[in-house]
Amino acid sequence: MEEQLRRKKLLILYASQTGNALDAAERIAREAERRSSPLTLLSIDQYQPSLLPHEEAVIFVVSTTGQGDTPDSMKVFWKYLLQRSLSQHWLKGTLYAVFGLGDSSYQKYNFVAKKLDKRLMDLGGTAIVERGLGDDQHPSGYEGSLDPWMSSLWRTLNMIKPEF
């Protein structure tokens, strides 16, 4: 039953307050399509978090807003993930990658991506690559780190999951 629920495709979930994380997620999706990887692209509030353990590989693209706060669209998802009843094996077998969008002039720089990455790891998920952090202060904006991060993501995915 569990195996049936597992979809052999890449899931890209984004959480954006003003649109940048959506743009970044669309770039990742276009690159996945170019590589003929079947994928689903969704805003995180369109996704049922209880299904996460059934996914094979999930890419999160999340921005930080307010003072280190999650975008509004991520509130329900984040609350779900913080439940103490979830075990440290909950995401065993699920690959994930996190790309964050933030601004290093804020004290809580990329707080949401950092917190999400840690929580996914604590729940037993396996990081495909080290989290990527986009910075508005970079001369090329978040794209300055998105490009090298994507290269490393595809290179590693290719090795561990050639079907992606």
Ligand code: FMN
């Ligand atoms: N970036 C951070 O790293 N930490 C913050 O606490 C933070 N707060 C922000 C608050 C506001 C009101 C705005 C406009 C931006 C803030 N940022 C912060 C920068 C955004 O994360 C960055 O501009 C990002 O690209 C926005 O992505 P989005 O359009 O997908 O929401």
